[in-house]
Amino acid sequence: ALKGIRDRVQLATKFGVYFEGGKGNIRGDPAYVRAACEGSLKRLDVDCIDLYYQHRIDTRVPIEVTV
Numbered sequence: 727a728l729k730g731i732r733d734r735v736q737l738a739t740k741f742g743v744y745f746e747g748g749k750g751n752i753r754g755d756p757a758y759v760r761a762a763c764e765g766s767l768k769r770l771d772v773d774c775i776d777l778y779y780q781h782r783i784d785t786r787v788p789i790e791v792t793v
Contacts, residue, residue: 728772738777739766742784754784754792 728735741762744751753759766775780792 728770732772736776737770737772737774738779739770739775740779740781741766742781752782752784754780754787754789756791759792 728737741759742752742754744753744758744762763775763778766778767773783789784792
């Protein structure tokens with residue numbers, strides 16, 4: 727969808743919520759954040775995400791660790 731126009735758009739996406747067994751779960755640990763980012767890059771077929779934001783706060787992980 728972004729082929730040919732990627733240089734003209736700012737791309738934003740989020741992480742932090744995933745679904746498993748029909749239930750929404752919240753994760754903010756660094757391993758999940760990296761895996762979610764890599765998955766987004768692959769699905770969107772881009773090399774860079776301009777704005778990557780946390781959809782929900784994982785209260786089990788300090789924000790300093792998440793980012």
